[in-house]
Amino acid sequence: MNLRLHALFQDSKWQQTLDWSPFFERVDIHRLYQTGSGGPSAALIRFHPGGRVPLHRHIGYEHIVVLEGEQTDESGPAAKGAVIINAPGTSHSVSSQSGCIVLAIYNNPVRFLEEAGARQPSIPASPMK
Numbered sequence: 001m002n003l004r005l006h007a008l009f010q011d012s013k014w015q016q017t018l019d020w021s022p023f024f025e026r027v028d029i030h031r032l033y034q035t036g037s038g039g040p041s042a043a044l045i046r047f048h049p050g051g052r053v054p055l056h057r058h059i060g061y062e063h064i065v066v067l068e069g070e071q072t073d074e075s076g077p078a079a080k081g082a083v084i085i086n087a088p089g090t091s092h093s094v095s096s097q098s099g100c101i102v103l104a105i106y107n108n109p110v111r112f113l114e115e116a117g118a119r120q121p122s123i124p125a126s127p128m129k
Contacts, residue, residue: 003032008067008103009081015046015068015101026051042105047071047096055093060108062086069100 005014020028026048034041064084070077073092078084091113
């Protein structure tokens with residue numbers, strides 16, 4: 001599969017062309033690729049206003065590029081154009097007051113440390129057992 005998305009920072013209309021799946025309450029995901037239950041993966045994650053991804057631990061590196069809007073975690077806010085790299089062993093939860101879209105690239109799945117409610121996500125995030 002080859003995928004090309006153009007003008008990600010200039011025009012948000014591209015997001016309407018994608019198939020989004022529910023991830024958490026007020027958060028959707030569009031998986032770009034995944035290589036199995038424990039390997040690399042990438043996804044676009046769309047936070048609607050007030051959306052939140054619960055506390056999770058990074059098993060491998062996580063690379064985030066904020067494409068639109070602003071997200072916040074325990075390290076503070078990150079707005080459009082920000083690049084965030086979370087190292088293995090780090091933990092955080094992420095929310096967006098006004099909504100945002102991020103590109104998330106994982107070299108290993110994450111493990112959730114906090115109850116996610118009725119819906120448990122799958123790769124790139126695997127619930128903690």
